[in-house]
Amino acid sequence: MYKLLMSVNKEILLLRRDLGGLIILFIMPLVLVITITLIQDSTFKTATETKIPILLVDNDKGEISGTVLKSLGESGSFKVITQFGGKPLNEEVARDKVFDGEYQMAIIIPADLSAGLKAKVDENVNSILEGFSATDSVAAKPEVIIDTAPKEVRLYFDPASQTAFKNAVKSTIDKMISQIETKSIYTAFTEQMGEETTAAFKQESYISFKEIVPMFENKAMVPNSTQHNVPAWTLFAMFFIVVPLSINIVKEKNQGTQVRLRTNPVSYFTVIAGKTVTYLIICMLQFFLMVAVGIYLFPHIGLPPLDLNGAFLLMSVVALFSGFAAVGFGILLGTFAKTQEQSAPFGATSVVILAAMGGVWVPVFAMPKIMQYIAKASPMNWGLEAFYDVLLRNNTLAGILPQIALLFLFFVAMVAISIVYDEKKRAV
Structure with a gap:
């Protein structure tokens, strides 16, 4: 020793x-x-508390753009900017500002997206109902020619943006539009069937996710x-x-x-x-x-x-x-x-x-x-x-x-x- x-x-x-x-x-x-x-x-903190400013160019002025704008604002993660100097944004300005690194991303919603989606849904619903006798009692509606060609929502990302951020935003927007499509299909069916039940449609997901964290002395152990x-x-x-x-x-x-x-x-x-x-x-x-x-x-x-x-x-x-x-x-x-x-x-x-x-x-x-x-x-x-x-x-x-x-x-x-x-x- x-x-x-x-x-x-x-x-x-x-x-x-x-x-x-x-x-x-x-x-x-x-x-x-x-x-x-x-x-x-x-x-x-940047990812969870700070709101990321993003640009939104609304060429649609319809239900879809309104829902996207509202959902992004309520998410708590984004601050949506639609105007500069009191004037609405256009795609060229938004693209330049994103590619210059001033903003993380820009969302460009095409014109007539909401009307086109509704027309496409109505067309598909009518095709389905033609096989049922119920279509005989459906009142004929005057045809309005609307372009139902596929539309694209263009996304501009800062070249320095991480892939994980891009994928998260794409997934969020895709989920929003999927909910809108689901509601449009539901609405089209009820209208064709002559029922006024659109107010009963709810967009809340039936399946939700809850994270269960370990507890220590009745306190969540969140790292x-x-x-x-x-x-x-x-x-x-x-x-x-x-x-x-x-x-x-x-x-x-x-x-x-x-x-x-x-x-x-x-x-x-x-x-x-x-x-x-x-x-x-x-x-x-x-x-x-x-x-x-x-x-x-x-x-x-x-x-x-x-x-x-x-x-x-x-x-x-x-x-x-x-x-x-x-x-x-x-x-x-x-x-x-x-x-x-x-x-x-x-x-x-x-x-x-x-x-x-x-x-x-x-x-x-x-x-x-x-x-x-x-x-x-x-x-x-x-x-x-x-x-x-x-x-x-x-x-x-x-x-x-x-x-x-x-x-x-x-x-x-x-x-x-x-x-x-x-x-x-x-x-x-």
């Missing part, structure tokens, strides 16, 4: 000589988590940008200790410190244990700092606070085993690297790759199929899933045992390989 404590003390002394690097280990993840969360929270980003960037910060840890090991080899240590009755395992304890303390301090920022600082800068839902202890367990994995990877890299020029760039790059693979930047479900399988091999993915299981899915210790077991086994494997490699290298 005394040798282990002295080894830990040695590592602390080394870190104290590089206070700038040590500060970066804490400041960098804080800047990252604040910046990324601000960006994602702003994007989330926000903070709950996603704090665990993700905490993991990133933890694994970034690979860089200083591997550099310190390389320094000890190149400066002869490791040789002097081995001349003493100190095993390489004790040296590694000292580094493990020291850097685990740093990992846990990073975790506590990130959690404190999420709870106390975020509300003061307009971000949702980090709600732990009573899971702080379990999150600390996940952080501890994630720290083990990070330390193990750093020890392996430092053992294999021969120079600082090898360890530093490779360590930083490998951490970025593991973060990208593990779902820190892009959710795993949004990755290609092959990358979803590869992601399961990233220790960051194990840690991230364990954090989410505890924080968002209200899981227990038994539920996260597979992930924390994988993290600890990863640490054991990395340390074992390092010890074996070091012993073989010295035996040569």
